[in-house]
Amino acid sequence: MTILDPPSIDISTLTLTDVPLKPSNPGSYARRDLYEERQTPESGVGAFATTKIPSGTRIFCEESIVMLPDEADHVELYNMVKELAGEKRKMYWDLAASTKAGKDVRWIDKLRDSCDEDVSSTFNDLVAAHEQAWSIYETNRFTCKSLDGNTKSLGIFPQSARLNHSCSPNVFHRYNPVINRLTVHALRDIEKGEELFTSYIDICHPTVVRRHILKHWGFRCRCSACDSPDDDEDYRRKRIEDLLAKIKKSETKRLKNESKWTAKEYQRSLGTVIKCIRLLQKEGMEETDTLGVVYTEGVKLAVKVGEEENAVEWAEKVVEIERKCLGEDSKEFVAAGELLEMARGVGAKAAAEGS
Numbered sequence: 001m002t003i004l005d006p007p008s009i010d011i012s013t014l015t016l017t018d019v020p021l022k023p024s025n026p027g028s029y030a031r032r033d034l035y036e037e038r039q040t041p042e043s044g045v046g047a048f049a050t051t052k053i054p055s056g057t058r059i060f061c062e063e064s065i066v067m068l069p070d071e072a073d074h075v076e077l078y079n080m081v082k083e084l085a086g087e088k089r090k091m092y093w094d095l096a097a098s099t100k101a102g103k104d105v106r107w108i109d110k111l112r113d114s115c116d117e118d119v120s121s122t123f124n125d126l127v128a129a130h131e132q133a134w135s136i137y138e139t140n141r142f143t144c145k146s147l148d149g150n151t152k153s154l155g156i157f158p159q160s161a162r163l164n165h166s167c168s169p170n171v172f173h174r175y176n177p178v179i180n181r182l183t184v185h186a187l188r189d190i191e192k193g194e195e196l197f198t199s200y201i202d203i204c205h206p207t208v209v210r211r212h213i214l215k216h217w218g219f220r221c222r223c224s225a226c227d228s229p230d231d232d233e234d235y236r237r238k239r240i241e242d243l244l245a246k247i248k249k250s251e252t253k254r255l256k257n258e259s260k261w262t263a264k265e266y267q268r269s270l271g272t273v274i275k276c277i278r279l280l281q282k283e284g285m286e287e288t289d290t291l292g293v294v295y296t297e298g299v300k301l302a303v304k305v306g307e308e309e310n311a312v313e314w315a316e317k318v319v320e321i322e323r324k325c326l327g328e329d330s331k332e333f334v335a336a337g338e339l340l341e342m343a344r345g346v347g348a349k350a351a352a353e354g355s
């Protein structure tokens with residue numbers, strides 16, 4: 001599964017780079033006491049809960065076995081896989097491969113140039129091996145962003161790669177650059193026997209768009225959202241997608257022109273945020289961190305229009321959402337703590353001035 005980024009709104013107004021993030025070494029693990037791998041009828045191997053898993057539990061905290069810059073090619077990947085130690089190499093080749101060959105063939109010339117003349121009889125086999133390695137890579141890689149968010153790499157985390165996709169996921173994954181691990185947390189209580197599903201894509205897209213993107217992995221999603229006969233649900237997701245885009249656009253505009261932003265403009269932006277929060281809740285999507293992102297923007301707007309109580313209440317929600325989805329060692333959790341402190345500070349100041 002190539003894991004695309006979930007929708008995000010820039011939280012750059014928070015002074016994250018100044019936050020002292022504690023260095024830690026959490027080890028690399030998959031909680032095999034909580035789940036087992038099983039064959040599924042349609043989606044290859046999947047991960048199933050073997051016991052009740054409480055919301056917020058960290059199920060995977062995994063180190064990558066392969067990590068490459070976004071622009072790496074077949075040859076660079078193959079050379080890295082070749083260098084893997086025995087067990088890790090086996091883990092790599094055991095992963096599913098479901099993507100088809102791409103159009104870019106420049107790497108074949110590069111490979112030919114790097115080969116000795118006497119390898120020509122086995123050149124086709126070598127190309128096929130590179131293609132297989134690449135298909136595994138494309139099927140299973142996760143996006144890994146650096147701490148400042150400016151550099152993107154793609155990593156293979158073989159245990160987490162067993163997670164299948166759902167547009168109504170019950171776990172949440174993200175690469176955590178602070179600890180250099182991919183973490184996977186339970187988004188809600190998961191019952192014994194349930195399959196663990198993450199989302200490979202932005203789940204706010206309407207069904208027809210999700211279906212198209214998911215073709216990359218060669219399957220048709222059978223989750224409750226995709227198979228729902230409820231057209232309103234699809235409308236709501238499209239509406240959420242539009243509102244998220246509107247919020248992001250308005251935030252960019254506001255940050256560029258904060259000093260001239262009028263009370264009316266703050267109110268209008270806040271109205272969009274509130275609409276989006278309501279729809280996310282209605283769609284049962286409060287279990288993902290998208291709601292945290294929207295609340296964050298809501299907090300920043302609420303303090304500007306003097307709604308300090310709302311600001312504090314929403315900031316508290318952001319803290320809980322980031323703790324649940326990403327854990328206390330994530331930069332998002334630290335940022336949420338800062339946000340809450342800011343909201344409380346503004347609230348206290350307003351109370352002092354009012355008394």
Ligand SMILES: [Zn+2]
Nearest residue numbers: 167221223226
């Ligand atoms: Zn689906």
